[in-house]
Amino acid sequence: MKLATKLLLPALFFCLTANVSVAQTADPEFKSATFTLWGGYSFSSVRFLGKTENSQTQIFGIGLQRPVKEYPPNKAIWYTADLIPYIHFNYPKRDENNRMVSRSGFGLSPVGFTLMNVSQKRLTPYIRTTGGMIFMERNFPTDGARKLNFTFDITFGANLRFNTFGMISFGYKFHHISNAETGNENPGLDSNFLFLKLSIQ
Numbered sequence: 001m002k003l004a005t006k007l008l009l010p011a012l013f014f015c016l017t018a019n020v021s022v023a024q025t026a027d028p029e030f031k032s033a034t035f036t037l038w039g040g041y042s043f044s045s046v047r048f049l050g051k052t053e054n055s056q057t058q059i060f061g062i063g064l065q066r067p068v069k070e071y072p073p074n075k076a077i078w079y080t081a082d083l084i085p086y087i088h089f090n091y092p093k094r095d096e097n098n099r100m101v102s103r104s105g106f107g108l109s110p111v112g113f114t115l116m117n118v119s120q121k122r123l124t125p126y127i128r129t130t131g132g133m134i135f136m137e138r139n140f141p142t143d144g145a146r147k148l149n150f151t152f153d154i155t156f157g158a159n160l161r162f163n164t165f166g167m168i169s170f171g172y173k174f175h176h177i178s179n180a181e182t183g184n185e186n187p188g189l190d191s192n193f194l195f196l197k198l199s200i201q
Contacts, residue, residue: 040195050188055091080112107134144185
């Protein structure tokens with residue numbers, strides 16, 4: 001499969017899901033789909049689930065959030081999906097005597113859920129988790145690993161609303177990437193992102 005096809009499939013998925021309408025509910029904060037642009041930076045990876053340390057990582061995402069269910073008095077569950085057009089790792093490659101190398105990739109996180117407060121307050125906290133896949137330009141993070149890797153993350157953030165249809169979010173994201181034991185090696189890598197997100201309803 002050509003690289004262009006691999007880029008178009010996630011984009012097509014995002015365009016199709018973005019056109020799904022969402023019914024309004026009684027709460028004005030829980031009424032429609034939300035589109036997001038977000039980016040994050042991790043100063044250093046840690047040895048936790050993954051075994052690859054000291055990676056500086058950048059990520060950029062385009063997302064969609066849709067309301068699923070409200071829980072009185074002021075909680076709501078949202079379905080979330082992200083297209084990841086760019087993720088970049090600068091890390092010590094252990095099978096090259098820890099030489100610093102750079103690897104980039106793209107991917108999709110089609111399954112995710114967000115639990116957030118629904119209120120008229122300007123600052124509201126939330127917790128989120130997503131899962132997906134990343135296709136790297138080369139086997140990552142070692143030659144015995146794979147280009148295709150799988151991800152999950154856990155996010156703790158807060159929404160800062162600045163008008164009736166837009167808000168800025170910020171917080172911390174734990175991000176794990178590995179090949180789930182489908183390669184000859186599976187070192188994995190855990191990033192600790194600080195992120196900023198712009199959301200538009």
